[in-house]
Amino acid sequence: MTTSYDVVVIGGGPGGYEAAIRAAQLGMSVACIERRLGKDGKPALGGTCLNVGCIPSKALLDSSYRYEEASHHLAVHGIDVQGVSLDVPRLVARKDQVVRQLTGGIAQLFKGYGVTWLQGQGRLLAGRRVQFTDLAGQEQELTAQHVILAAGSEPVRIPVAVVDDERIVDSTGALDFQEVPRRLGIIGAGVIGLELGSVWRRLGAEVVILEAQPEFLPMIDRQIAKETQKLLAKQGLDIRMKARVTAAKVVDAQVVVGYEDESGSKSESFDRLIVAVGRRPVTEGLLAADCGVELDERRFVHVDSQCRTSVPGVFAIGDLVRGPMLAHKAMEEGVMAVEVIAGHSPQVNYDTIIGVIYTHPEVAWVGLSEDQAKAQGLQVKVGSFSFAVNGRALASNDAQGLAKFIVDAKTDRVLGLHVLGPQAGDLVHQAMIAIEFGASIEDLQLMTFAHPTLSEVIHEAALSVDGRAIHAVQKRRQ
Ligand code: FAD
Ligand code: AMP
Numbered sequence: 001m002t003t004s005y006d007v008v009v010i011g012g013g014p015g016g017y018e019a020a021i022r023a024a025q026l027g028m029s030v031a032c033i034e035r036r037l038g039k040d041g042k043p044a045l046g047g048t049c050l051n052v053g054c055i056p057s058k059a060l061l062d063s064s065y066r067y068e069e070a071s072h073h074l075a076v077h078g079i080d081v082q083g084v085s086l087d088v089p090r091l092v093a094r095k096d097q098v099v100r101q102l103t104g105g106i107a108q109l110f111k112g113y114g115v116t117w118l119q120g121q122g123r124l125l126a127g128r129r130v131q132f133t134d135l136a137g138q139e140q141e142l143t144a145q146h147v148i149l150a151a152g153s154e155p156v157r158i159p160v161a162v163v164d165d166e167r168i169v170d171s172t173g174a175l176d177f178q179e180v181p182r183r184l185g186i187i188g189a190g191v192i193g194l195e196l197g198s199v200w201r202r203l204g205a206e207v208v209i210l211e212a213q214p215e216f217l218p219m220i221d222r223q224i225a226k227e228t229q230k231l232l233a234k235q236g237l238d239i240r241m242k243a244r245v246t247a248a249k250v251v252d253a254q255v256v257v258g259y260e261d262e263s264g265s266k267s268e269s270f271d272r273l274i275v276a277v278g279r280r281p282v283t284e285g286l287l288a289a290d291c292g293v294e295l296d297e298r299r300f301v302h303v304d305s306q307c308r309t310s311v312p313g314v315f316a317i318g319d320l321v322r323g324p325m326l327a328h329k330a331m332e333e334g335v336m337a338v339e340v341i342a343g344h345s346p347q348v349n350y351d352t353i354i355g356v357i358y359t360h361p362e363v364a365w366v367g368l369s370e371d372q373a374k375a376q377g378l379q380v381k382v383g384s385f386s387f388a389v390n391g392r393a394l395a396s397n398d399a400q401g402l403a404k405f406i407v408d409a410k411t412d413r414v415l416g417l418h419v420l421g422p423q424a425g426d427l428v429h430q431a432m433i434a435i436e437f438g439a440s441i442e443d444l445q446l447m448t449f450a451h452p453t454l455s456e457v458i459h460e461a462a463l464s465v466d467g468r469a470i471h472a473v474q475k476r477r478q
Pocket of ligand 2: 160187188189190191193210212213243244245246278
């Protein structure tokens with residue numbers, strides 16, 4: 001039997017489920033195929049993001065932050081707390097509850113919008129046909145006017161550290177430790193390594209992060225990266241750069257990790273090891289050999305700027321395609337693909353995709369760094385301002401970090417904002433809107449920011465681009 005839909009989406013992560021909902025809003029008949037089972041063994045929507053990514057990691061970051069506050073940082077407020085204790089299984093169970101609530105919410109939205117959720121595996125065949133295999137192994141063929149591939153990504157595996165899901169885990173396993181490891185090793189000082197490292201360090205683990213590259217967080221502004229590295233080191237994260245892991249073996253309930261750095265071969269023992277060396281697109285089982293969809297040289301599905309693949313009527317979005325692996329990027333691409341199908345001409349502005357690292361303080365950025373702008377041959381002016389003198393930040397004993405604007409010196413246009421500081425992930429949206437609207441730095445300088453707020457740091461950083469920050473003595477004034 002063949003069933004026909006206007007749109008079939010393969011993958012129910014943030015990219016896929018948003019595409020499905022938008023298509024239903026536009027009156028199309030939609031099926032979304034998702035094979036994932038949640039931690040409770042039941043079918044679950046929401047993809048990596050809701051099940052084993054953004055949401056569970058943020059739940060653990062929040063719980064661990066509260067634990068650290070209660071244990072070490074309340075005395076300064078005149079609050080003495082005694083006998084703080086930790087129940088890791090309960091902390092992890094709360095995280096699971098948040099995940100269940102959100103994934104269940106997507107299922108409710110599907111019901112409300114009339115999106116058909118097909119629980120099982122999808123595979124694109126030639127001629128815009130899709131093979132659907134349900135969880136019991138039953139096969140069915142679907143036809144679709146349009147197909148959206150949204151199969152997402154999975155952790156990169158490296159042969160030198162094979163995940164056994166017990167002592168050596170990937171990011172998914174690291175969300176479910178039932179006790180705090182005494183010594184925790186992490187391979188990779190990327191966003192995931194730093195966030196998970198922060199969680200378990202706050203809960204009491206001694207954390208060592210081994211990173212092969214010489215440059216810390218190469219995607220962000222050098223000044224902000226340097227400050228971030230210093231701050232995280234001060235918090236107790238032992239981040240070792242130029243340290244390439246060459247072996248990891250479990251010996252007597254310990255993971256013995258061999259690595260090489262500038263001074264030679266070394267070894268460390270850990271109770272647990274997290275392998276956080278990046279993610280790769282999930283194309284296995286997704287594409288029939290004759291379906292015609294081309295991959296690029298890194299095995300991402302090749303798409304144009306509106307997410308069209310090499311096959312007419314077939315789109316691909318999110319972690320499956322080029323660009324940063326971020327939930328909000330996947331979501332916007334999903335909506336864009338559907339709008340294209342509906343005959344509109346939408347475009348994701350890839351220049352305003354925000355990056356956030358949810359450490360404390362947070363690191364967030366949008367647009368170009370100073371070096372990136374210069375590499376593009378632009379003449380830049382920059383301005384930065386510290387949280388250390390911001391009234392609101394000091395009032396909440398959270399006054400670390402800085403905000404830095406990168407501006408085109410010729411046109412005065414905002415090119416980028418990079419922030420290390422409390423609520424940086426929210427603050428940076430102000431520059432996202434500025435860049436989207438082609439604002440000049442003067443536009444931001446002339447606006448009135450509420451007092452006392454963290455946003456005043458953004459205003460002062462904008463003013464400091466022209467030597468006009470009020471709460472700093474600036475030599476150069478305009
Ligand atoms: P996914 O979310 O990966 O969803 C794809 C879905 O497709 C999966 O559920 C999979 O089961 C399903 N699927 C695959 N193949 C098939 C098939 N053939 N048939 C049926 N179903 C299939 N991003 C952020 O923006 N902010 C964060 O704070 C953040 N934190 C993260 C923390 C961690 C620990 C991790 C691992 C990731 C994090 N990310 C974060 C990244 C984010 O989760 C991804 O960018 C996002 O989930 C990508 O969405 P997607 O829809 O492209 O794919
Ligand atoms: P990201 O892709 O941002 O999640 O970061 C993953 C990081 O892991 C990258 O910075 C890689 O350089 C790093 N990495 C990959 N393989 C190794 C290895 N064998 N030893 C140490 N670091 C590694």
